[in-house]
Amino acid sequence: MRNFSRGDVFAAACPSRQILQHVTSRWGGLVLIALREETLRFAQLRRRIDGISERMLAQTLQVLEGDGLILRKDYGEVPPRVDYTLTPAGREISARVFALSDWIEKNLPELLALTPDAAPQTVQ
Template sequence: MSLSEKLQRGDLMSADCPSRDVLKHVTSRWGVLVLMALESETRRFGELRRMIGGVSERMLAQTLQWLEADGLVQRTAYSVVPPHVDYRLTPLGLQAAERVRGLADWIETSLPEIIAARDGGPGPN
């Protein structure tokens, strides 16, 4: 691979590649769930928090900030009282959501086999 090709894409196998931070944000438990929750529509913070069971307010805020900084989520604040903020996926975020959706779907459909493997059995075929 030429130097110009290396500069045009990340190298996840390299310890100092910034793409690892993006990978961490996108594939974290909360990152995947936020991307999936925003995949179909714009949502408010409270709606996201109710939709994503188990996420704390702090973790949701941090995850949204990471995904926004990575260019995957767009935050729109409206100058009204009380404050109104919407979150939606950017075109890049929609691409990421599509990819993590595939992984999430695979996990959900493979869950019986995964649980059987954890329990030491062969699992259903």
């Protein structure tokens, strides 16, 4: 493994670009936000993140675990019991992703008003 003093997200070969892509992907950010305050099981995550398929959730969890942002604890029980929690780095980045999503939610009416082609949508 190469030793980096700092990443360069603008460099095509820098691993920071791949991690940024995972964190800001459609599902990666939502998984990080969902795990922000508690440890959850797979089914709990799937219920929390409306619209995510089992396959996509499994892939997303695997990628974020590979990036060192999520810990997976398998209890080796039948039926399977697996918990997911954030690592210290995962907690830090989750807080930042949450801050961004919170800003978007708070400013949604203004953002939609600025989008000329935005169709009216129900906000929950």
